Amino acid sequence: MKKTFKAMLTAIALAAPFTASAEDWQFEFTPYLWLAANEGSTGAFTAGPLGNEISSISEVDITIQDLLDHLDGGTMFNFAAKKGDWLAYSEFTYLTVSDEQSATIGPLGGSSVDLELGIDGTILDVAVGxxxxxxxxxxxxxxxxxxYIDLESDLKLDGSNEVIGIDTTLGDDWIDPVVGVHAAWKINDTFAFQGRLELGGFQDQPEEHYTVTATLNHKLSDKWSLKYFYRYLKVDYADNGFIYNMEVTGPGMGATYSF
Structure with missing residues (x-):
C-alpha cells in the first residue's frame, strides 16, 4: 500500500515541472482551518467462529469545542491549478489530538488509573477534472x-498498583479511487459559490466514503480572497483488524493567494 502511495506521489512530482512551466496556468494556494466535529465508532475486530467478526468498538463523540480544547497541532491546505478547461487540485489535512484523564477503580478507591489517548489523522486528495x-x-x-487516508490511535493505561497497564497502537492506512463533480458559480465581482460532491471506495473494497463541501469565495483583490465553507465527510472502513465508521462535519475558513 505505501509503495503504491509513494509511486503516485513520484508521478505527480515528475509531472509538476511540465505543468508549472506553462505561462497560462492559474494557481491558488489556500491554507485553512476546519473545525470538524467527529461522531461514530472505531476499534478492532478479530475473526470469530465460522468467520463471524468479534469486535471491540469505542463510540466517539468529539464536539468542535472538544477539538479546540485538545488539539495538539495540524496542517490543512488546498492547492489548485487551472488551464483552459482543465482543473487539478491537491488537498492535505493532518490533525493530532490528545487527552489525559484520571480515574479511581476498585472498592474504596483501591487503584488510580491514568489514561492517555492520542489520535493522528492524515488525508491527502489528488484529482484532475x-x-x-x-x-x-x-x-x-x-x-x-x-x-490517501492514514489513521492511528495510541492508548496508554497506567495503574498505581503496577498490575493494570496497557500501551497499544491501533490504526491503518489505505488508498481509495474517487470520482466527483466540482461546480463554481460567479455571483458578482466579489462573491462566488463553489460546491463539491465526491464518492470513493467501491464494491470490491473494504471501505467507502463520500464528501460534500459548500464554499463561499470572498474576493478581496486580484491576489487575495477568503473562503468560508462547510464540509461533511463520511468514512466507513473495516479491514486489517481495524474499524473506522465516522461522520466528520463542521465549518471552516481559509485565505487564498492566487498567482
Whole structure:
C-alpha cells in the first residue's frame, strides 16, 4: 500500500515541472482551518467462529469545542491549478489530538488509573477534472483522483498498583479511487459559490466514503480572497483488524493567494 502511495506521489512530482512551466496556468494556494466535529465508532475486530467478526468498538463523540480544547497541532491546505478547461487540485489535512484523564477503580478507591489517548489523522486528495459546462458564470467539472487516508490511535493505561497497564497502537492506512463533480458559480465581482460532491471506495473494497463541501469565495483583490465553507465527510472502513465508521462535519475558513 505505501509503495503504491509513494509511486503516485513520484508521478505527480515528475509531472509538476511540465505543468508549472506553462505561462497560462492559474494557481491558488489556500491554507485553512476546519473545525470538524467527529461522531461514530472505531476499534478492532478479530475473526470469530465460522468467520463471524468479534469486535471491540469505542463510540466517539468529539464536539468542535472538544477539538479546540485538545488539539495538539495540524496542517490543512488546498492547492489548485487551472488551464483552459482543465482543473487539478491537491488537498492535505493532518490533525493530532490528545487527552489525559484520571480515574479511581476498585472498592474504596483501591487503584488510580491514568489514561492517555492520542489520535493522528492524515488525508491527502489528488484529482484532475475537465470542464463540461460553461454558461453565464457557471462552470461544472467532473473529476477523478485518489484519496490517501492514514489513521492511528495510541492508548496508554497506567495503574498505581503496577498490575493494570496497557500501551497499544491501533490504526491503518489505505488508498481509495474517487470520482466527483466540482461546480463554481460567479455571483458578482466579489462573491462566488463553489460546491463539491465526491464518492470513493467501491464494491470490491473494504471501505467507502463520500464528501460534500459548500464554499463561499470572498474576493478581496486580484491576489487575495477568503473562503468560508462547510464540509461533511463520511468514512466507513473495516479491514486489517481495524474499524473506522465516522461522520466528520463542521465549518471552516481559509485565505487564498492566487498567482
Amino acid at each position: 475537465y470542464r463540461v459546462v460553461q454558461n453565464n458564470g457557471f462552470d461544472l467539472y467532473p473529476y477523478v483522483g485518489f484519496r
